[in-house]
Amino acid sequence: MNKYLLFRVVGLILLTVSFSVNAQDNESDFVPISKDSAWTNGGNVGLFFQQVALDNWAGGGENAIAYGAEVNLYANKRRRNHTWFNSFQAGYGIAKIGDSDAIKNNDFIIVTSQYGRNLKNPKWQVAGGIDFRTQFDDGFDFGGSADGSDSLISTFMAPGFLTSYVGFTYKPNDAFYATISPATQKMTFVLNDELSDVGAFGVDPGDKFRSQTGWSVISAYQKEIMTNVNLKANLLLFGAYEEPSHVDVNFDLFLNFKVNKYITTNFTLQAIYDHDIQIQDGDSAGPRLQLRNVLNIGLTYNFGEKKREE
Numbered sequence: 001m002n003k004y005l006l007f008r009v010v011g012l013i014l015l016t017v018s019f020s021v022n023a024q025d026n027e028s029d030f031v032p033i034s035k036d037s038a039w040t041n042g043g044n045v046g047l048f049f050q051q052v053a054l055d056n057w058a059g060g061g062e063n064a065i066a067y068g069a070e071v072n073l074y075a076n077k078r079r080r081n082h083t084w085f086n087s088f089q090a091g092y093g094i095a096k097i098g099d100s101d102a103i104k105n106n107d108f109i110i111v112t113s114q115y116g117r118n119l120k121n122p123k124w125q126v127a128g129g130i131d132f133r134t135q136f137d138d139g140f141d142f143g144g145s146a147d148g149s150d151s152l153i154s155t156f157m158a159p160g161f162l163t164s165y166v167g168f169t170y171k172p173n174d175a176f177y178a179t180i181s182p183a184t185q186k187m188t189f190v191l192n193d194e195l196s197d198v199g200a201f202g203v204d205p206g207d208k209f210r211s212q213t214g215w216s217v218i219s220a221y222q223k224e225i226m227t228n229v230n231l232k233a234n235l236l237l238f239g240a241y242e243e244p245s246h247v248d249v250n251f252d253l254f255l256n257f258k259v260n261k262y263i264t265t266n267f268t269l270q271a272i273y274d275h276d277i278q279i280q281d282g283d284s285a286g287p288r289l290q291l292r293n294v295l296n297i298g299l300t301y302n303f304g305e306k307k308r309e310e
Contacts, residue, residue, distance in 0.1 A: 042304015043073035046264065048093070048296035068093025068106050068296075081118040083125070083171075087111070091268075092136055093294070103142075106294055107135045108270075110252075114179070114218075116169050127169040127179050131218065131236060133250075134160040134189075141280070152194055159201040159277075160189035163238065165216050178219035186212045186238055186248075188276065202276025210276075214240040228258040246275040256300075264300040269293045 052064040070091035077084045093106030114129030139154035167181030188210040190196045190203045199205040217237040225231045236250040253269040272290040279288040 038079075039075060039077050040304075041073070041075040042302070043071065043088075044300050044302040045072075046070045046266070046296070046298055046300035048298030050297070062098035064095070064097045066093065066095040066105060070106075070296075081122075083116045083118075084114070086113045090136075091294075104137055104139070107137055107139070109134050109136065114169075116171070123170060123172050125169040125171060126166075128166040129164070129179070129218075131163040131165075132161070152192070153200075154195070155192050158190045158192035158195045160191070162187045162189070163216065163236070165218065167216075175223040176219070176221045178217065181216045181218070184214050184216035184238060186214065186216075186240070188212075200278075212238075212240040212242065214238055214242075230256040230258075232256075243275070248275060249273040262299050262301060263297075265295070265297045266300075267293070267295050 047067070047069050049067040050065070052061070054061050054063055068091065071089070073088040075086045087110075089108070089110040091106050091108050093104060094102050095105040096102040109132075111132040112129065114127055116125035116127035118125050134157050135154060136156060138152060140150040141153045142150050163184060163186045165179065165181035165184040167179050167183065169177055169179040171177040188201055188203060190201050190208050190210075195201070196203060196208045197206060199207075201210075203210045215238070217235070219235045220233065222232040223230070232252075232254040234250075234252045238248045240246065249272065251269075251271045253267075255267045257265040257267075259265065270290075270292045273287065274290075275287045277287060277290070278285040279290070281288065
């Protein structure tokens with residue numbers, strides 16, 4: 001795990017830089033966006049930490065430490081009948097229990113961008129965009145090899161997913177939108193030779209790229225659902241025309257609970273069902289529901305403007 005030190009340093013640098021940003025300090029975290037605004041940008045950077053220390057503890061257990069960093073950025077523009085929404089999300093976390101080696105417990109990169117032009121009904125747009133997802137570091141199935149050693153199951157750009165689409169967007173307000181696209185291209189990258197050779201993530205053995213054409217539904221919802229509680233949810237459905245009975249699902253839910261200006265608690269849930277990802281379960285392998293949830297308490301610094309429903 002020789003990359004851990006690098007990510008620790010990067011996380012600390014990101015947090016330090018964020019505290020140097022001259023941010024707005026209003027009583028409310030949310031400011032309205034004009035319907036003819038220029039660029040509106042901002043985001044937050046968080047550092048999260050957990051520790052369990054035991055000494056002569058009769059109940060048993062082991063010392064444990066976990067920490068990580070997350071960053072969420074956005075840059076949006078609205079000009080007359082045109083909109084352009086962009087976001088970047090990334091997170092990395094490490095956990096160490098007892099004398100065992102440190103392992104990652106959080107690792108993701110998500111980049112989205114969508115451009116839209118209003119139709120006669122301003123709640124509807126012709127829209128196009130991209131959704132890109134990958135991870136920073138190696139992922140392992142510990143003890144998963146035939147000889148009991150750890151086996152590599154993922155790494156940066158293995159997989160990498162790039163979904164591009166053109167369709168129609170229904171956007172009744174700034175809190176919600178849904179895009180229906182009959183013209184979607186999903187590209188899967190497996191740039192690691194070891195994983196490519198075994199045909200991981202649906203590529204043919206030895207290939208490092210797979211392209212599928214199909215339909216998609218992409219929706220997002222973001223709102224302050226009560227005082228100091230913010231909810232953000234994203235749903236991506238994709239069906240390839242060559243496999244009409246298969247629908248891939250990627251769902252993200254993020255809840256942020258603000259304690260004060262800097263201290264927050266957040267909960268993240270991600271659910272994935274992808275027919276091209278084979279999960280080993282006993283003697284059989286096949287597509288299965290993948291779930292990841294993370295509960296963090298730590299320091300979060302917000303900067304820039306945040307959208308609210310008009």
